[in-house]
Amino acid sequence: MSRVLAEGVDAGVAAHYGDPFREQRYLAEDVGVVDRSNRGVIAVPGADRLSWLHSLTSQHLEALPAWQGTEALVLSPHGHVEHHFLVGDDGETTWLDVEPGTTDALLGYLQKMVFFMRVEPADVSADWAVLSVIGPRTGEALARLDVALPSEPYRLAPLPGGGFVRRMPGSGADLLVPRGQKDAVIERLGAPLAGIWAYEALRVADRRPRLAFETDHRTIVQEPEWIPTAVHLEKGCYRGQETVARVHNLGRPPRRMVLLHLDGVSEELPVQGTAITLGRDGRPVGFVGTAVRHFELGNIALGLVKRNIPDDADLWVGETRLAVDEPVVSKT
Template structure:
């Protein structure tokens, strides 16, 4: 089993490198049922979420999705939302352990709006089908995978399939049907280690890994995937607009190649130093089947691309 925030799902099924290759070259199924799921039914759901999040969702068509953020009043990232709407309910797929806090916040913001946000993580689960042959696997469930990124379709036996921004799809299925859905997909299983290795290589940030309490949206480059720069007012918008219009963010996310001198990968939050001076921290470090030991890091923007960085005794080079 994986540890940390990913505890509760399989880290691997015996050969993490083979599983990475499956996800890169063919297709595999990743159990991500530890993620939180928040359901927002109600006729006002889209206009209401539009007023609370960084994304333009007021006119989101039924059977489509997007990504969005909820920010603090000072513009720091608090929640990252994977969004799918089925015409009656907007489904929010969120980081493990964050659904309760998100639901509490949303319920406090209801006021007179006709919405009923609820944490439904106990009833619904997320599976990811990853790889260039994901369409064939999803087709075995009796549905065509939508062609457009973030396109959403209904599963015949309940639930949703949502195309992701990288090759593959996320499935939202009743938790009671989790094992049966995996069987019907008829694709090899891959652990969360393989999924994370591909995520890091693709430079896709993850809340709580490539972020801290000071992170603003431009640092992990969540513009434009989760941030619409021309929408109306929402909490934290002033910071987003100021950084966009007047200057660059103080930090940037980078891909780091590690020298492999240590058998241990650096833990999330480990300082990145230049000489004796801290310049950032490690987000996610992985062993990649092609690139070796790599990591995402958040570093000071002024750090030169050819800087001789250190993570403990490990040397790190910016890609």
């Protein structure tokens, strides 16, 4: 099997294994395994870990049960998104898996906020790896590891060799495994490998935002619709909470995330951050996030555009015309 390595942010894992469209079909119609071991992993042991993380993040964590997970954000004082991560707690340690390249910055912030709390956040990326098992037959693959797929999204189950499986929304699960056992776990799962291109194509089609792809330095939580998956509206007293509450209660966010269909005239996909314009040479009204080639939908992308731009507007990115898919239903 030919493996082509990804570049840029996702360097270190496979972009594809020779046939990206077939790999997408595995994930959509059967089951496949995606190596996402380039993600960072931060372990937070200590008696105060949940109340401490509760005070620092957008999520309600202080009463998180053992073997439960969720998503969370760290915001700037003005409410702009700085970090996004997945959470899992095994009763003794809270595990955060984070976007590639953001581990040092997030850990640095957490360490500055320890004060007298009984917590010891540490970068354990060298010891632990993230795998994603995705598809309708995920449960069958996990059974080969002698573990059942948890019944609810974000629920965790321990893996026999250490680590855990966390069910994700939709038909899939993330595994946190000892890095030295990664290859053995993949072999035991008995499912075909799919690259990060396939994973990203399905993510875009599902309209799931990714930090630094569908966000910039001005992004607030309502724009990529991170409520309620990563933001709990009934908690306060965390950095940036005032902006979250004000926008939720008094007005609409200045931008919204949309799914875009590209006209297909150009074979080149637009680069993340490329301006979306109103008219071919018109004024900028947003930017492209992740652009992908989807096995059924063709060339598509997520974009962040001004809230007042209608869905039938004449939108372009460079020489490529865009069509907005049905808008995301607001959760706010």
